[in-house]
Amino acid sequence: MRSSHPLRARPIVIGVAEACLRCGVCCAVETHFCHVQFEEEFDERYTYVYHCLSTPDPASNQGIWLCTACHKCEEVCPYETSPLRFIEAAKAEAYKRGLAPRLLTGIIAQITSTGYLFPITPSTVRRRAELGLKPLTTEAAEELRQIALKTGLTEPRGEP
Numbered sequence: 001m002r003s004s005h006p007l008r009a010r011p012i013v014i015g016v017a018e019a020c021l022r023c024g025v026c027c028a029v030e031t032h033f034c035h036v037q038f039e040e041e042f043d044e045r046y047t048y049v050y051h052c053l054s055t056p057d058p059a060s061n062q063g064i065w066l067c068t069a070c071h072k073c074e075e076v077c078p079y080e081t082s083p084l085r086f087i088e089a090a091k092a093e094a095y096k097r098g099l100a101p102r103l104l105t106g107i108i109a110q111i112t113s114t115g116y117l118f119p120i121t122p123s124t125v126r127r128r129a130e131l132g133l134k135p136l137t138t139e140a141a142e143e144l145r146q147i148a149l150k151t152g153l154t155e156p157r158g159e160p
């Protein structure tokens with residue numbers, strides 16, 4: 001069977017949510033905390049991981065974007081549940097549905113169009129010259145565009 005790309009595959013890993021026993025180790029037990037647990041809206045009875053796993057439409061839950069994919073929850077879960085797998089699938093679905101934060105889509109557009117995370121402004125060019133640094137090139141941008149296309153991160157542009 002042909003395997004489809006994760007960004008295009010049916011993504012929400014419902015089984016992961018079902019496998020969580022709400023023991024609280026990943027968020028409610030000090031020293032095992034997911035750092036997002038420090039957000040005010042979460043406490044021991046309503047942890048960040050519960051929040052991600054129990055939202056009816058996980059892809060539209062903006063809270064998923066607080067996860068930094070540190071893998072801590074996955075490593076400490078005594079039941080080998082992986083909230084991260086679920087959250088990443090929800091992010092992929094959100095991205096596909098146009099629900100990803102504009103900050104993120106803007107960064108992707110910036111990187112795939114220039115090859116750099118930050119805009120190259122006339123001031124950047126001038127300052128580099130003053131410091132005796134080589135001029136920046138945008139050769140990597142085309143490679144990044146190809147990678148983004150092949151991984152499903154960006155869609156092919158339509159014919160003019």
Ligand code: SF4
Binds near residue numbers: 049066071
């Ligand atoms: S992977 Fe995400 S949910 Fe898990 S501990 Fe890290 S930030 Fe928290």
Ligand code: SF4
Binds near residue numbers: 019023024073079081
């Ligand atoms: S993901 Fe694991 S550690 Fe976290 S609450 Fe569920 S069962 Fe417990």
